[in-house]
């Protein structure tokens with residue numbers, strides 16, 4: 227199965243000069259979505275994660291499916307201001323301005339082995355913020371698993387020292 231047929235290229239979105247990868251066709255195709263989750267699960271099984279940290283919002287879709295498949299708890303990393311109880315917050319720069327990512331202060335504990343899950347790795351700013359949150363919580367960031375990796379966008383460099391697994395590269 228060629229999963230690239232489930233990803234549509236949208237030049238000019240969300241603005242001129244950017245090239246958006248639309249993965250909604252993957253989600254609506256049960257067989258393709260299942261194959262994507264299998265491909266994301268396979269390399270991380272030997273790491274023995276205890277939790278999945280899913281990054282808002284498309285990382286929630288992959289992350290919750292993966293957590294279910296692996297029998298793990300799911301922790302959401304949300305945009306700033308969305309979680310109701312005390313949080314840890316990391317801010318980072320994106321092409322659209324400054325963003326904040328938060329987890330509940332009590333979401334992870336020392337000794338937890340956390341798999342960070344997102345839909346796409348580009349500059350790595352989002353995943354690096356997530357890794358910092360895991361470390362600040364006293365837990366261990368095991369790896370990032372992402373469906374798409376934009377090679378040459380700086381993601382691997384931003385996550386130096388942490389394994390990165392991706393299913394599709396562009």
Ligand SMILES: O=P(O)(O)OC[C@H]1O[C@H](OP(=O)(O)OP(=O)(O)O)[C@H](O)[C@@H]1O
Pocket residue numbers: 281282283284285344345346347348349350351352353381
């Ligand atoms: O590696 P980076 O340069 O940080 O880019 C990757 C991030 O960009 C997208 O998030 P977006 O803000 O578009 O969120 P969404 O999933 O809610 O659409 C994507 O879901 C990743 O989280």
Ligand SMILES: Nc1ncnc2[nH]cnc12
Pocket residue numbers: 245246247248346348376
């Ligand atoms: N090229 C891209 N397509 C979709 N989401 C993204 N997030 C960062 N880069 C992206």
